[in-house]
Amino acid sequence: MPTRPARVIDAHVHLWDPARTDWYPYLSRPSEQGGGGSGMFRRFDVPTYRAEAASWNVEKFVNVAAATGLHSVDETLELDRDAPANGGPDAIVGGLPPADTVADAVEFLDRQMEAPRFRGIRPMGGLDHPVPEAGVLRALQERNLVFELMAHPDQLGLAAAQLAGFGDLTVVVEHTGWPRTDTDEERTLWRTGLDALAALGGNVVCKLSGLAMPFGSMSVEALAPWLEYAIEDFGADRCMFASNFPVDSACGTYDDLYTTFNVVTADLDETSRGQLFAGTAERVYRL
Secondary structure, three states, X not given: OOOOOOOEEEEEEOOEOOOOOOOOHHHHOHHHHOOOOOOOOOOEOHHHHHHHXXXXXXXXXXXXXXXXXXXXXXXXXXXXXHHHHHOOOOEEEEEEOOOOOHHHHHHHHHHHOOOOOEXXXXXXXXXXXXXXXXXXXXXXXXXXXXXXXXXXXXXXXXXHHHHOOOOOOOEEEHHHHOOOOOOHHHHHHHHHHHHHHXXXXXXXXXXXXXXXXXXXXXXXXXHHHHHHHHHHHHOHHHEEEOOOEOHXXXXXXXXXXXXXXXXXXXXXXXXXXXXXXXXXXXXXXXX
């Protein structure tokens, strides 16, 4: 077993409470999500996260928006306000609710910029159009905010084309390009789209997360082909590991997941491993 990394910065965590049905209505209906009563469908607070990640030296972690619609803005402000007492999160990726105009979208950004830990957004509407219009992207770029791309393999190529003119905007490709299955057809779409995003340049990075749920496994055999390709495509200094907990906890423990990350990268040099486990996230989220 390779030596564990000296430190970890977890780039994707969801702190939430299913009892808040106005913010997280989907957590109160696990049967509709194809899951049971455990895994993601539970209260997940900082003490719970710390307990489950205790075997890995997690220095800091990033919370990513999960509340629906306008509630995602309030979620950012509340998490930031309570972070000192709770012991985290250390950075927050807020939500961008559906907006009628660019001006409305920019207002959502500026409201969240009142939170010192706010670092960027991911859209919280439907997934048919994962990239906001150009005016919103410019506003993000001007404010030095991160744009997190939630797009499936068949959407990655178009997303790359839409983002091509924004070389000063930091783009994070969430969940390793978000494959839905491990079929050859999906893998081909994914590789083509991931290649297009990687080719945009150093402002685009890949968050290595979110693979356990579609594949139903945290094993090295299941995740290694996808992780290795992404790391080769982007380079270790443009990739970062993340747990996606508690969502991916339906498929195993935190220790299971990070052990897989550790084994998959065992042959890389320590500088590269340091980037993957902490350095890239530290730079991207200004931690």
